[in-house]
Amino acid sequence: MASSPSSDRAALLKAFDESRTGVRGLVESGVPSVPSIFHHPDPYASVLLAPPGVSIPIVDLSLPAPAAAASAAAAARDWGFFHLVNYHHHLVPSPSSSDYRARALAAVQAFNELPGPERAKPYARAPVAGGVSYSSNVDLFRSPSASWRDTMEIEKADPACIPAACRAEVLEWDAQATAVGRAVLGLLSQGLGLRATALEDASCLEGKVMVCHYYPVCPEPERTMGLVPHTDVAVIVGLAQDGVGGLQVKHVGEDGRSQWVDVRPLPGALVVNVGDLLQMMSNDEYKSVEHRVLMNTREEPRVSIALFFNPGKRGDSDLYGPLPELVSTENPAKYRDFSIPEFLEAFFSRELGSKVLVEHFKL
Numbered sequence: 442m443a444s445s446p447s448s449d450r451a452a453l454l455k456a457f458d459e460s461r462t463g464v465r466g467l468v469e470s471g472v473p474s475v476p477s478i479f480h481h482p483d484p485y486a487s488v489l490l491a492p493p494g495v496s497i498p499i500v501d502l503s504l505p506a507p508a509a510a511a512s513a514a515a516a517a518r519d520w521g522f523f524h525l526v527n528y529h530h531h532l533v534p535s536p537s538s539s540d541y542r543a544r545a546l547a548a549v550q551a552f553n554e555l556p557g558p559e560r561a562k563p564y565a566r567a568p569v570a571g572g573v574s575y576s577s578n579v580d581l582f583r584s585p586s587a588s589w590r591d592t593m594e595i596e597k598a599d600p601a602c603i604p605a606a607c608r609a610e611v612l613e614w615d616a617q618a619t620a621v622g623r624a625v626l627g628l629l630s631q632g633l634g635l636r637a638t639a640l641e642d643a644s645c646l647e648g649k650v651m652v653c654h655y656y657p658v659c660p661e662p663e664r665t666m667g668l669v670p671h672t673d674v675a676v677i678v679g680l681a682q683d684g685v686g687g688l689q690v691k692h693v694g695e696d697g698r699s700q701w702v703d704v705r706p707l708p709g710a711l712v713v714n715v716g717d718l719l720q721m722m723s724n725d726e727y728k729s730v731e732h733r734v735l736m737n738t739r740e741e742p743r744v745s746i747a748l749f750f751n752p753g754k755r756g757d758s759d760l761y762g763p764l765p766e767l768v769s770t771e772n773p774a775k776y777r778d779f780s781i782p783e784f785l786e787a788f789f790s791r792e793l794g795s796k797v798l799v800e801h802f803k804l
């Protein structure tokens with residue numbers, strides 16, 4: 442019996458997933474070209490590139506609090522993305538000084554470059570017992586094209602389950618990035634005219650997911666993508682990227698047209714962005730923004746670590762939606778309230794995409 446293209450694709454996806462060694466495993470096996478399951482019809486799709494010199498705003502955390510809050514709020518309103526600099530005085534004191542961020546990125550790279558059988562051990566589709574999973578493409582079986590990326594996800598992990606190659610470093614980074622995340626949530630709360638602890642009180646520091654990406658070198662970068670355009674399912678995200686580049690943000694330029702703006706690596710800076718949940722909690726004051734990762738043509742892999750801050754209270758009766766303080770008869774709620782289980786079910790039933798949850802809960 443002749444097989445159909447879709448059953449061929451399903452079989453190829455299954456075989457790829459069962460290899461348990463991700464895209465890096467394909468590269469190690471010496472694939473000379475990008476296999477068909479990773480082909481994107483138009484990886485550089487349709488939207489203009491911003492002229493050189495256009496870039497996301499920079500928020501300086503060493504400014505006096507009111508100025509820092511105004512700057513973070515303006516960036517969250519106008520761009521949904523910013524570089525955070527001078528955050529070091531918010532870090533947790535630690536005997537091992539120096540660059541936690543660089544250490545964590547290097548350790549994630551080391552994990553991804555372990556021999557295949559070693560890194561295959563935690564291979565699983567999240568969520569899993571122990572809170573750690575390594576896999577390729579969160580939406581592998583739901584999306585039309587796979588992307589050139591492997592990912593380790595860490596959520597409420599038992600430290601013993603984090604691979605030894607990066608355990609100490611990712612735990613250290615989690616503690617540091619959480620301290621910085623607390624400061625950013627404070628600024629963004631103040632920027633909404635609320636008390637500094639408003640978002641923290643809504644449990645937004647308690648439901649964290651750390652997502653460590655590895656984008657292997659690619660034999661045909663123009664045929665595939667690192668990460669398809671999407672908005673983040675989170676309150677905020679703090680991202681550490683290495684020096685390779687490829688992340689782009691969609692922004693409406695001065696001429697009113699959308700364009701892709703490169704988020705060029707800025708040494709030492711953390712990239713912070715607004716997720717769909719904060720857009721809804723802020724009743725559209727802050728905007729989640731579409732972003733993507735293009736494959737680089739450099740002969741080196743790219744590593745990034747994204748820390749997703751989500752609400753930790755997740756019962757069916759813990760409801761989220763526009764913060765009550767922001768809603769009035771003049772400014773009615775633009776979204777209905779929802780529980781986190783309801784939110785996650787909507788997320789896991791779809792491929793990665795843009796604003797799908799914002800649309801889902803819109804009134």
Ligand SMILES: O=C(O)CCC(=O)C(=O)O
Nearest residue numbers: 652654673682688745747
């Ligand atoms: O790797 C990056 O720079 C972006 C990662 C990202 O957008 C995500 O994990 O949602």
Ligand SMILES: [Fe+2]
Nearest residue numbers: 671672673732
């Ligand atoms: Fe993202």
